[in-house]
Amino acid sequence: MADITQRNSGAVDDSGKVNWRGDQVSVPQGGQSIYKSSSIQLAQLGSRKVVGDRVFSYAKCFTGATAIGAGDIVENQSEFLEATGGGTNASGGKTFTFYAATAIAKDTYAEGYLNVVTAGHFYRIKSHAAIAKTTVGTLILYDPIVVDEESAAQYAIQQNQYLNTIEATTGNNTLPVGVSPIALTTADYYWLQTWGPCNVKCAAATKGDLMVTDVTGQAIAFDNKSSGTAYPIIGHMMMDATASEYGVMFLTIAP
Structure with a gap:
C-alpha cells in the first residue's frame, strides 16, 4: 500500500x-x-x-x-500509436486533430509526446478527451504548432516514458x-x-x-x-x- x-x-x-x-x-x-x-x-x-x-x-x-x-x-x-492527421492543424494553434483507428481513454497520452514522423517536429501533450474508435480526436498541446501540419503527414503519439x-x-x-x-x-x-x-x-x-x-x-x-x-x-x-x-x-x- x-x-x-x-x-x-x-x-x-x-x-x-x-x-x-x-x-x-x-x-x-x-x-x-x-x-x-x-x-x-x-x-x-x-x-x-x-x-x-x-x-x-x-x-x-x-x-x-x-x-x-x-x-x-x-x-x-509506455504505449505509442501511429496516426494520420484529421485535417490541417494550423501553425500557432495548441490543438492537434488526428484519426484514431482504435478507441482511446481520456488522457491516455497526457504528458506524452506528438512526433511528426515526416517532418521532425516534436510536441508535449497536455490532455485529451476520450476518443471513440474510427473517429477524429483532438490533443491539447502545451506549445503552439510551429508549421501547418497536414493530414497527409505521418505522426506517432507516445506516452510519457x-x-x-x-x-x-x-x-x-x-x-x-x-x-x-x-x-x-x-x-x-x-x-x-x-x-x-x-x-x-x-x-x-x-x-x-x-x-x-x-x-x-x-x-x-x-x-x-x-x-x-x-x-x-x-x-x-x-x-x-x-x-x-x-x-x-x-x-x-x-x-
Whole structure:
C-alpha cells in the first residue's frame, strides 16, 4: 500500500539534502519524499528532483504490474500509436486533430509526446478527451504548432516514458529508465533515481565495470555479455558486487 493516500496528508519531504533550483519541481503539502510512495499524483510525470549528488524523476508504477523491489532496475512499458492527421492543424494553434483507428481513454497520452514522423517536429501533450474508435480526436498541446501540419503527414503519439514503469525484464530490447529507491505496488507514484550513486541489484561485478541491463531487475557487467549485441548502458560499478546482492553503481541514465 502507498505511504501517501490523500493530497492533504501532511507528508513532509525527508529526502535529505534537496538542492532546490529553478528547474526543480514544487509539489504540494511539503512534497513527496524519495522514500515515500503515493496513490495520488503529486507532481507532473518526469519532474526532476536533485538530492545531493543524485537525480530523480517522478514516475508511476504500471497498473497491474508485479511489485517493484527497492534497488530494482525499472524499464518503460509506455504505449505509442501511429496516426494520420484529421485535417490541417494550423501553425500557432495548441490543438492537434488526428484519426484514431482504435478507441482511446481520456488522457491516455497526457504528458506524452506528438512526433511528426515526416517532418521532425516534436510536441508535449497536455490532455485529451476520450476518443471513440474510427473517429477524429483532438490533443491539447502545451506549445503552439510551429508549421501547418497536414493530414497527409505521418505522426506517432507516445506516452510519457515515466508513466508505465515495471521491473526490467530479461533481454536486451528494453528501455531502462532508472532504479527504484523503494519497494512499490501497482499504480504507485514515486521518485525514480536516474543519475548518481545508487544501490542496485546486480549479477557478479567488479569495481569499475561498465554495467548494462539484461537479467530481470538486475544489472550485469558488459564483459559478461556476447560481443556484437547491443545492450543499454546504465552506469559503472563503484564497488565489487556479489551475484543477486546489491552494490553501489554510478547510474548514468538521465542527469
